[in-house]
Amino acid sequence: MKTKKLFILSLAAGAILMTSCVSKKELVACQDENKSLTQNYMSAKEQLAAANSRVSSLEAQLAQAQKDYARLQRSLDKSLTNANQNNVSIEKLVDQINESNQYIRHLVEVKSKSDSLNMVLTNNLTRSLSREELKEVDVQVLKGVVYISLADNMLYKSGSYEINDRAAETLSKIAKIIMDYKDYDVLVEGNTDNVPISRENIRNNWDLSCLRASSVVQFLQTRYGVDPKRLTAGGRGEYNPLTTNNTEVGKQRNRRTQIIITPKLDQFMELIDQAPEKD
Structure with missing residues (x-):
């Protein structure tokens, strides 16, 4: 009877020991996984911050481009308005320039x-x-x-x-x-x-x-x-x-x-x- 108790106690101690070893390995594995996840999270967080900064920069550039476009559009509208008011078309200006150049060539020819x-x-x-x-x-x-x-x-x-x-x-x-x-x-x-x-x-x-x-x-x-x-x-x-x-x-x-x-x-x-x- 005494021998049987000892055997049972030995089995129990072995089971506890084996359970302890398994739990320690799992703990180490969990710790490694947690460390890897933490590193991945920090890297993703940094990438997100950089992306947000890039988006902010692009938004600022877009806003400036929109302002420049609006200014150019106003300038163009003003030029077209002035041209319309003076009844001067681009074709007419080109014709006047061509006539002037022709007259200058004529003067040069006559002088020569x-x-x-x-x-x-x-x-x-x-x-x-x-x-x-x-x-x-x-x-x-x-x-x-x-x-x-x-x-x-x-x-x-x-x-x-x-x-x-x-x-x-x-x-x-x-x-x-x-x-x-x-x-x-x-x-x-x-x-x-x-x-x-x-x-x-x-x-x-x-x-x-x-x-x-x-x-x-x-x-x-x-x-x-x-x-x-x-x-x-x-x-x-x-x-x-x-x-x-x-x-x-x-x-x-x-x-x-x-x-x-x-x-x-x-x-x-x-x-x-x-x-x-x-x-």
Whole structure:
């Protein structure tokens, strides 16, 4: 009987011991699982916080974009309103720009042709003049206009407005150029130094400069047949000097007659008529 009790007690102790071992393993397993779940929860929580922050940023960007869109829409509406008020369409603006560009190209083409023609005119004239004549005749093209400047001592008798014999040959060469280019007008302009003059029928330098220009114009008309409708005579007295009148050399340069050859005025008027009309 005693032996049987001992056996029973031994079985009970073994059962308790086995139960204790199983419970400890389960506890460790539960603890590991809980730790893993805790880590997963914290990671998910961090990801959720990052996602919420991203959503907030995107919402802010969307709100700013909506504000920008609204501002642009208001600006566009205002522009369209102004355009409607002024009766200006995009097509009309494009047409106006195209017309302006066409007119500019036309002006450039006309200027190029004019410059080329003036250079030919200048070259023809300078080739026809002798070396001695070129010392007293200056030929230039400035802004599409040909300027022929002649010293007074080669054109006129001293203190006079009468053309001298020496000038006849030079003026004949200039007249030939003028006759060859019939689409050009000719202005003859007299200039003096500042030394006062008072002679019979010549009150001052205004008179002298005008009379000298008139003499050249009449010479070109009567001697060489230049159409008087193309000719204009004018005097500027002492008030258009090239340089100072304080030296004899300066005074000599200022005493000159200019023959200015320009395209006819009606050609410029025709060019203006071709300009696009303004609304």
